[in-house]
Amino acid sequence: xxxxxxxxxxxxxxxxxxSDVTFTVKPKEFVSIVGHSGAGKTTLLKMILAEEKPTSxxxxxxxxxxxxxxxxxxxxxxxxxxxxxQDFRLLPNKTSYENIAFAMEAAGRTDEEIESDVPHVLDLxxxxxxxxxxxxxxxxxxxxxxxxxRAIVNQPDIIIADEPTGNxxxxxxxxxxxxLKKINDLGTTIVLTTHNKGVIDSLGKRVVTMENGKIVxxxxxxKYSL
Amino acid sequence: MFFxxxxxxxxxxxxxxxxxxxxxxxxxxxxxxxxxxxGSVLFLLATLDASLRDLKSKVDVNVYLSTSALEADxxxxxxxxxxxxxxxxxxxxxxxxxxxxxxxxxxNDAPTxxxxxxxxxxxxxxxxxxxxxxxxxxETVANFLRSDNALSADKQAIISKxxxxxxxxxxxxxxxxxxxxxxxxxxxxxxLIIISIIITFNTIRLVIxxxxxxxxxxxxxxASNKYIRGPFVISGILYGLVASALTLGTFYPLTxxxxxxxxxxxxxxxxxxxYVVNFAQIFVIIIGCGIVLGSVSSYLAVxxxxxx
Numbered sequence: 105x106x107x108x109x110x111x112x113x114x115x116x117x118x119x120x121x122x123s124d125v126t127f128t129v130k131p132k133e134f135v136s137i138v139g140h141s142g143a144g145k146t147t148l149l150k151m152i153l154a155e156e157k158p159t160s161x162x163x164x165x166x167x168x169x170x171x172x173x174x175x176x177x178x179x180x181x182x183x184x185x186x187x188x189x190q191d192f193r194l195l196p197n198k199t200s201y202e203n204i205a206f207a208m209e210a211a212g213r214t215d216e217e218i219e220s221d222v223p224h225v226l227d228l229x230x231x232x233x234x235x236x237x238x239x240x241x242x243x244x245x246x247x248x249x250x251x252x253x254r255a256i257v258n259q260p261d262i263i264i265a266d267e268p269t270g271n272x273x274x275x276x277x278x279x280x281x282x283x284l285k286k287i288n289d290l291g292t293t294i295v296l297t298t299h300n301k302g303v304i305d306s307l308g309k310r311v312v313t314m315e316n317g318k319i320v321x322x323x324x325x326x327k328y329s330l
Numbered sequence: 331m332f333f334x335x336x337x338x339x340x341x342x343x344x345x346x347x348x349x350x351x352x353x354x355x356x357x358x359x360x361x362x363x364x365x366x367x368x369g370s371v372l373f374l375l376a377t378l379d380a381s382l383r384d385l386k387s388k389v390d391v392n393v394y395l396s397t398s399a400l401e402a403d404x405x406x407x408x409x410x411x412x413x414x415x416x417x418x419x420x421x422x423x424x425x426x427x428x429x430x431x432x433x434x435x436x437x438n439d440a441p442t443x444x445x446x447x448x449x450x451x452x453x454x455x456x457x458x459x460x461x462x463x464x465x466x467x468x469e470t471v472a473n474f475l476r477s478d479n480a481l482s483a484d485k486q487a488i489i490s491k492x493x494x495x496x497x498x499x500x501x502x503x504x505x506x507x508x509x510x511x512x513x514x515x516x517x518x519x520x521x522l523i524i525i526s527i528i529i530t531f532n533t534i535r536l537v538i539x540x541x542x543x544x545x546x547x548x549x550x551x552x553a554s555n556k557y558i559r560g561p562f563v564i565s566g567i568l569y570g571l572v573a574s575a576l577t578l579g580t581f582y583p584l585t586x587x588x589x590x591x592x593x594x595x596x597x598x599x600x601x602x603x604x605y606v607v608n609f610a611q612i613f614v615i616i617i618g619c620g621i622v623l624g625s626v627s628s629y630l631a632v633x634x635x636x637x638x
Contacts, residue, residue, distance in 0.1 A: 153550060175555070182552035193547045197349045209338055210553035212331055254551065 105131045105262065105293055106152060111161035113147055113317075121147040122158070122317045129262075129295060134288045136304055137297045138328055139314035145297040148314075149266050152295070153185065154178055183211040186255030186263040186292075190270035192247040194239040200226060200250045201235045204257050211258045225253045229283060245276030252283055262293040269300055277303065304328040335557065343564020353537050354569060360533040361573035361623065362580075364526035365616050369577055371519045372612060373585070373601050377592060378515050380599035382508050389465055389501055391494045393458040393475060397425070399488035404456055407488070411460060414474065416467035421459040428454040455490060465505035468494060527623060534569070534627040538562060538635070545635040559632045566628030570620030577616055581605060 106129040113122040122144045129135050137145050150156040151163055154170050163170045165181060173181060187193075194203050204222045213221075226232050229249040239247055248268060255263050265284065269277040281303050288294045298304065304311055304327065311326030312319055321329070347354050395404055404422065411420045423431070429452050436442045446453075462468050472494040481487060494501075538545075541562075548558045582605070589602030605612065 155550075179552045179554050182550060185552075187550050193543070193550070195544050195547060197346060197544075206548070206553070207551040209335075210548070210551050210557060215334065 105129050105133075105166060106295075107164040108148075108151075109162045109164065111151065111158045111163060113144075113151070113156065114159045120317050122151075124161070125317070125319055127312065127319060127322065129293060131261075131293055132288070132291055134285070134294045134307065134309040135296070135312060136307060136309060136326075137295065137312045137314060138299070138304060139297075141299075143314040144317040145314055146266055147317075149264050149295065149297060152264060153182065153187065179210075183258055184261045186258070186260035188248070188251050188255050188263065188265040188268045190267040192239070192244075192251045192271075194247060194250055194254075196239055199236050199238055200231060200242070200253075203239070203250055204254045207254045208257055213258075221257055225257045226250075228256075229253045230279075244271050245273070245279065248272060248276065248280055249283070252280065256287055256292070260292065262295065263287065265294065265296045267297055267299065269298060269303060274302075281307070301328040335560075339557065339560030340564055342561035343568065346561055347565045347568045350537075350565075353540070354565070357530075357533055357537055357569045357624075358573045358576065361530050361569055361620065362576045364530045364623065365573055365577040365620055366580070367522050367526045368619055369581055369612065369616055371522060372615065373604065375515065375519070376604050376608075377599050377601065378511065382511065385504065385508065386465060387461065389461070389468070389504060391460045391462075391468055391471060391492065393460065393489055394491040394493070395456045395458065395488050396490040397453075397455050399456065403488050404458070408458055411458065411471070411474070414471065416462050416464075416470050418461045418463045420461075423457040423459065425452050425454055425456045428457060465501055465508060468498075468501050530623055531627045531630070534566060534624070535631040535634075538628065538631040542635045545632065549636070555636045558636065559629065562628045562632045563625050566624035566626075567621050568624070570622070570624030571617065573624075574617045574620035577620075578613060581612075 108125050108127050111122055111125045112120070114120050125144075125148065137148065139145050147156060151158055152165070152170065154173070157171055165184075168177070168181065170178075170181070195206060198206060201222050204225060205218045208218045208221065223232065223235060226235055229252055231246060231249050231253065234242060234246060234250075237246075239250070242250065248271075252268075255265075263284070268284070269280055272280060277300065284294055284296065285307070308325050311321070311323050311328070313321035313323075313326075313329065393407075401424075408420050408422050411417050432454060433443065433446070460471055462471055472492060475489060475492050475494075545558055585602040585605040589600045593600040593603075
């Protein structure tokens with residue numbers, strides 16, 4: 105589904121963020137990427153979203169070379185990817201409902217679909233009662249659930265989660281990971297980066313370990329080992 | 331879908347205008363200042379124009395005709411002056427009228443009137459008061475009067491005196507002042523308008539700078555550039571509309587207050603009167619500037635953060 109073909113990223117000051125990374129994510133897979141800060145995890149994810157361009161190499165989403173897509177095609181591709189971040193990245197002046205509705209509007213869904221799907225997806229992440237709350241009125245765990253609801257509402261093919269539990273307490277961390285697992289069981293591919301040993305060990309799924317911009321291990325059902 | 335999107339963009343624009351109340355307020359205030367500058371310039375130009383017109387109309391050249399000049403020759407001269415392209419009007423004051431005017435002017439001056447009564451004949455000559463279209467054109471008119479064209483039918487000189495030479499310096503200075511006042515007015519107007527537009531533009535850019543993370547999130551969920559930009563442009567238009575309403579609102583009491591003093595100072599033009607009479611025009615200019623300024627600034631400011 106996603107294929108990194110000899111991808112390198114070198115920043116202007118000779119800092120190598122990624123060097124010759126080649127790996128594949130298969131459909132319906134749950135891949136965790138682990139590594140120290142600065143190992144290149146976030147750069148890797150940003151490249152899937154076309155937020156960063158590789159210095160050399162290519163990244164394919166199915167048959168599309170992500171970085172040769174036109175703007176319009178890029179927008180359509182992004183609607184097939186759900187994103188979850190450590191800092192939630194919710195729109196601060198919109199309520200939970202509006203944050204999720206925005207993603208649906210961007211994907212060109214009708215008002216009827218939005219009215220029926222948004223409450224449903226908020227119920228799914230256990231936030232049915234906070235539908236009209238603004239992000240600043242929510243706790244960290246609640247914000248992350250809104251972000252997850254937003255990421256899954258368009259039924260994306262893949263979810264990219266960049267340290268989604270980084271700002272959460274253990275209880276919320278557990279909940280978020282359970283939600284991600286459930287989404288994966290329903291058939292959505294998930295790429296997760298994390299520092300959390302407990303999370304990785306409890307998942308028992310594929311683990312890719314990165315160090316200094318390189319993939320040093322790729323275990324089918326790995327444990328956190330750094 | 332097109333209309334749904336338009337509806338959504340407009341709605342989102344209104345909502346963000348309302349929810350970012352403080353930010354909206356600061357943009358509106360800055361824009362009000364800009365629009366007030368543009369509005370004041372309109373008034374300034376109007377008063378400048380009116381006072382220049384007034385000054386110009388006060389400049390004229392008086393042709394004193396010899397007492398022996400025949401009425402027919404004078405009328406012929408008046409006629410040929412009137413058809414000159416430079417001449418705006420020619421007023422013929424007959425000898426009798428000149429006498430009446432003189433008496434009226436000196437009605438409290440007994441010795442002069444007594445002296446006048448001593449004379450057997452009317453000593454005053456007829457006068458042609460010539461007003462040119464532009465102060466710079468008096469030279470041409472004066473030259474015409476000095477030429478043979480101004481002779482009577484039997485080639486006798488009928489002009490005893492032209493006061494152009496006395497007025498020459500005054501007229502030259504005045505036309506220079508008028509020209510430079512116009513130029514200065516125009517330059518000052520352009521400069522003021524440019525400065526205020528830049529300030530407004532920067533304010534709106536700053537406002538949108540605070541939304542740059544929001545814009546990147548919108549991009550990440552796959553919103554098209556148009557869809558992201560739309561609400562910002564709508565908010566910009568709203569800033570413009572509210573700011574123009576404020577500007578038009580403040581001009582009412584302001585011009586009312588300044589009305590009489592400007593009427594005294596600028597000879598006749600009352601800014602309040604001008605405001606009320608030309609309200610439709612001023613309304614369209616201010617609202618138009620507000621909308622264009624708000625929408626274009628927002629459009630350009632968002633563009634920066636859409637390059638991703």
